[in-house]
Amino acid sequence: MSDGEEASPGADGPPPGGARVVAQGLRRDHGHGILALDGVDLTLEPGEFVALTGPSGSGKTTLLSLIGALDRPTSGSIAVDGVALHDHDFDRARYHQEVVGFVFQHHHLLTHLSARANVELPLVPTMHRRTARRARAAELLEEVDLGPRVGELAAHLSGGERQRVAVARALANEPRLLLADEPTGALDSAAAHRVLDLIADVRARRGTTVLVVTHDPLVAARADRVLHLHDGRLVDRPAELRAGSEQLSA
Ligand SMILES: Nc1ncnc2c1ncn2[C@@H]1O[C@H](COP(=O)(O)OP(=O)(O)O)[C@@H](O)[C@H]1O
Ligand SMILES: [Mg+2]
Missing domain, CATH: 1.10.8 (Helicase, Ruva Protein; domain 3)
Incomplete structure (x- = not known):
């Protein structure tokens, strides 16, 4: 891309507000019998703060990677503000520059x-x-x-x-959409709180849509909504409770 041609959003642009994300029938098959996501339907409304939980290997990072256009689904679709990420003219670089922001577990600085x-x-x-x-x-x-x-x-x-x-x-x-993959996973609770306060504050001031992967009940408690992944599917209860009730009914 040549320098200086594109309009710069810079810091003076309009307040960004939040993106709307609609994912339908998301599957991600890695082959060798590894189905990381097995039919996920998900809508994030603009400005929503949603926590995503699930055991290790349940597909959380995969789901964030698909929504963040770092990976492609085997089938299914994702649209962000009505723009389909699989469209042949989808501008991935622009999406990363202007729409989505990532926070990874291990900072990646x-x-x-x-x-x-x-x-x-x-x-x-x-x-x-x-x-x-x-x-x-x-x-x-x-x-x-x-x-x-x-x-x-x-x-x-x-x-x-x-x-x-x-x-x-x-x-x-x-960004209109902030994706955070266990951003407080490596922190003590005081430091984790500060990071969370920050994310909550950004959402409040800018209306950013936020999807945070977390194992931390404190994060989940602050979210508008908590989603649970289990074996690549969204389920209505966390895995621990499912395991408990399955034992009870066994
Ligand atoms: N690039 C990859 N190649 C093969 N298997 C993968 C790849 N990425 C993830 N997986 C597998 O997909 C499943 C979901 O992984 P992941 O999304 O990282 O789960 P989580 O973030 O919930 O721990 C796991 O079984 C994992 O081993
Ligand atoms: Mg992960």
């Missing part, structure tokens, strides 16, 4: 770069002026209470601080 440089990276395609990017990154880090740490190497930050940088990075382009 570049540890040899400063907090600010990490947050600047996703701004490179959308904000052409370095000074503007630096200012925007500093502002985002301020928002996650890391103002004084902007110049610190990511390698020197604590786990909680890194995860807050990861949230700032995910928010850099004001």
